[in-house]
Amino acid sequence: MEKAQGKVFKYGDNVDTDVIIPARYLNSSDPAELATHCMEDIDKSFVDRVSKGDIIVATKNFGCGSSREHAPIAIKAAGVSCVIAETFARIFYRNAINIGLPIIECAEASEAIKDGDEVSVDFDSGIITDITTGETFKGQAFPPFMQGLIDAGGLVNYINNR
Amino acid sequence: MGMTMTQKILAAHAHLDAVAAGDLIEADLDLVLGNDITSPVAIKEMDKMQVDGVFDKDKIALVPDHFVPNKDIKSAEHCKCVREFAKKNNITNYFEVGQMGIEHALLPEKGLIVAGDVIIGADSHTCTYGALGAFSTGVGSTDMAAGMATGKAWFKVPGAIRFNLKGRKAPYVSGKDVILHIIGMIGVDGALYKSMEFTGDGVADLTMDDRFTIANMAIEAGGKNGIFPVDDKAMAYIKEHSDRTPVVYEADPDAVYDAEYDIDLSSLRPTVAFPHLPENTRTIDEVGEVKIDQVVIGSCTNGRMDDMRIAADILRGRKVADGVRCIVIPATQQIYLDCIKEGLLTDFVEAGAVVSTPTCGPCLGGYMGVMAAGERCVSTTNRNFVGRMGHVESEVYLASPAVAAASAITGYISSPESI
Ligand code: SF4
Numbered sequence: 001m002e003k004a005q006g007k008v009f010k011y012g013d014n015v016d017t018d019v020i021i022p023a024r025y026l027n028s029s030d031p032a033e034l035a036t037h038c039m040e041d042i043d044k045s046f047v048d049r050v051s052k053g054d055i056i057v058a059t060k061n062f063g064c065g066s067s068r069e070h071a072p073i074a075i076k077a078a079g080v081s082c083v084i085a086e087t088f089a090r091i092f093y094r095n096a097i098n099i100g101l102p103i104i105e106c107a108e109a110s111e112a113i114k115d116g117d118e119v120s121v122d123f124d125s126g127i128i129t130d131i132t133t134g135e136t137f138k139g140q141a142f143p144p145f146m147q148g149l150i151d152a153g154g155l156v157n158y159i160n161n162r
Numbered sequence: 163m164g165m166t167m168t169q170k171i172l173a174a175h176a177h178l179d180a181v182a183a184g185d186l187i188e189a190d191l192d193l194v195l196g197n198d199i200t201s202p203v204a205i206k207e208m209d210k211m212q213v214d215g216v217f218d219k220d221k222i223a224l225v226p227d228h229f230v231p232n233k234d235i236k237s238a239e240h241c242k243c244v245r246e247f248a249k250k251n252n253i254t255n256y257f258e259v260g261q262m263g264i265e266h267a268l269l270p271e272k273g274l275i276v277a278g279d280v281i282i283g284a285d286s287h288t289c290t291y292g293a294l295g296a297f298s299t300g301v302g303s304t305d306m307a308a309g310m311a312t313g314k315a316w317f318k319v320p321g322a323i324r325f326n327l328k329g330r331k332a333p334y335v336s337g338k339d340v341i342l343h344i345i346g347m348i349g350v351d352g353a354l355y356k357s358m359e360f361t362g363d364g365v366a367d368l369t370m371d372d373r374f375t376i377a378n379m380a381i382e383a384g385g386k387n388g389i390f391p392v393d394d395k396a397m398a399y400i401k402e403h404s405d406r407t408p409v410v411y412e413a414d415p416d417a418v419y420d421a422e423y424d425i426d427l428s429s430l431r432p433t434v435a436f437p438h439l440p441e442n443t444r445t446i447d448e449v450g451e452v453k454i455d456q457v458v459i460g461s462c463t464n465g466r467m468d469d470m471r472i473a474a475d476i477l478r479g480r481k482v483a484d485g486v487r488c489i490v491i492p493a494t495q496q497i498y499l500d501c502i503k504e505g506l507l508t509d510f511v512e513a514g515a516v517v518s519t520p521t522c523g524p525c526l527g528g529y530m531g532v533m534a535a536g537e538r539c540v541s542t543t544n545r546n547f548v549g550r551m552g553h554v555e556s557e558v559y560l561a562s563p564a565v566a567a568a569s570a571i572t573g574y575i576s577s578p579e580s581i
Contacts (some may be wrong), residue, residue, distance in 0.1 A: 014350055018547040023526035027229060027236035028410035029203045042550040061351040065547060067286040069203055069302035090355050090386055091286055145186045155304045156210045
């Protein structure tokens with residue numbers, strides 16, 4: 001996988017799936033439509049400001065709450081290239097891997113990186129670089145099994161390849 | 163090294179003698195669940211997989227419950243998609259309006275779960291079935307699709323936290339208060355990636371409905387699953403509802419736990435979670451004066467018979483306060499019917515509450531009780547995130563059915579003891 005690079009949208013602890021994509025929009029499963037409501041209940045201006053390649057950085061337990069795959073789908077369809085957090089809620093973690101939204105756990109990066117910073121992520125090495133400050137961080141690498149899922153392009157392809 | 167109850171179930175379903183926390187395994191599934199929000203996404207994903215049909219038409223449960231009876235055209239289209247998929251694949255356990263209930267109340271009631279099962283559901287509260295000594299956990303739609311296609315799922319074997327329950331609950335303290343107390347203690351990520359295993363003499367003091375409520379909210383502490391030992395009460399429940407043979411697993415005496423907590427049930431008080439996180443708990447003695455606009459009694463957490471009975475006991479012969487909307491939602495058709503037979507619907511309606519057919523409805527801000535800016539709701543549901551039940555400036559206070567019913571009468575968050 002290549003690199004991701006973009007400007008950072010920074011959030012705090014426990015960003016839940018209800019603010020990532022409110023349930024009132026779950027009567028749609030169209031990624032493009034979901035993207036137009038992404039982060040609406042935590043950051044109304046997100047969809048207007050986000051551009052392709054941008055990166056979300058949050059602290060603890062990102063994606064907690066419901067199992068809705070609509071959450072990582074909305075984030076991916078909004079153009080976000082990577083989510084960095086100290087920890088992810090487990091269903092969100094699974095879903096992101098299964099649909100091919102790159103995510104990285106890194107406590108140091110999640111603490112140091114600020115809103116609006118320009119950041120790049122090298123997925124092969126797990127190295128996160130804050131271009132604005134010049135700092136670099138080493139993200140948590142995936143175990144080989146999960147790397148296999150990601151390399152296959154998600155769970156659907158993984159199953160088809162067997 | 164000894165295994166926890168969860169690890170033993172997972173090892174058996176992965177055909178391994180032993181597993182340890184952190185192992186990545188592939189396990190056989192006894193049941194795969196989806197609802198009207200998550201199944202359409204799963205069905206689309208399954209279409210992309212090179213498989214012909216589902217792995218076993220008897221081991222898939224499809225329950226449209228979130229936006230049914232359909233709230234709008236889009237919901238109707240989603241339900242139609244699920245209905246047609248069920249028909250095409252001859253799915254035995256598809257539950258149409260009229261048979262359906264909120265999935266996590268319905269599946270145990272229909273006997274689809276027995277002790278020792280491994281279940282995945284594309285709904286985060288799938289962890290509810292741990293009350294019956296099964297391993298069950300919420301997943302996303304793609305996992306559901308893969309589960310329906312192959313009958314298998316990958317898992318990272320979780321470590322566990324053990325909760326030793328002892329003593330007996332005081333009157334008006336229920337399973338809801340136990341789990342809110344625990345979430346308040348360990349936080350919304352206190353059990354992240356882990357099993358929550360409940361043990362101890364205190365388990366005997368919990369009804370099955372209490373246990374469903376507790377296991378249901380394991381996810382609100384970040385847990386992968388919540389699980390109870392299979393005692394006589396659990397066995398009686400399983401026998402009453404299912405013809406299948408349960409398999410009982412017990413944790414090894416030398417099983418390793420990442421943490422252990424002792425909880426004296428007799429010391430617990432009715433507990434309320436303040437906005438906007440389930441961990442913001444206060445006992446009823448600490449809530450102060452909180453005026454409310456709406457009460458919801460229902461959901462996969464507290465829409466069962468115990469919940470209906472305690473709410474009716476409190477509302478019977480009293481009136482819902484002026485300016486308060488009280489919405490009662492029995493979780494399944496059977497519970498609805500039992501409420502009719504016991505006369506509870508009369509109690510609710512005479513008190514000035516409305517009673518709905520089974521639906522998730524207001525729990526996720528879907529319909530049937532969506533809130534406006536500045537409004538406050540005492541709800542027996544499980545999440546009080548920003549915007550969960552409507553406008554981002556509305557507030558949800560999570561509580562037991564007893565506290566919710568008492569609050570409906572006074573118009574303020576109130577203790578049932580004060581009624
Ligand atoms: S009642 Fe609420 S929490 Fe339970 S399944 Fe329905 S929406 Fe989810």
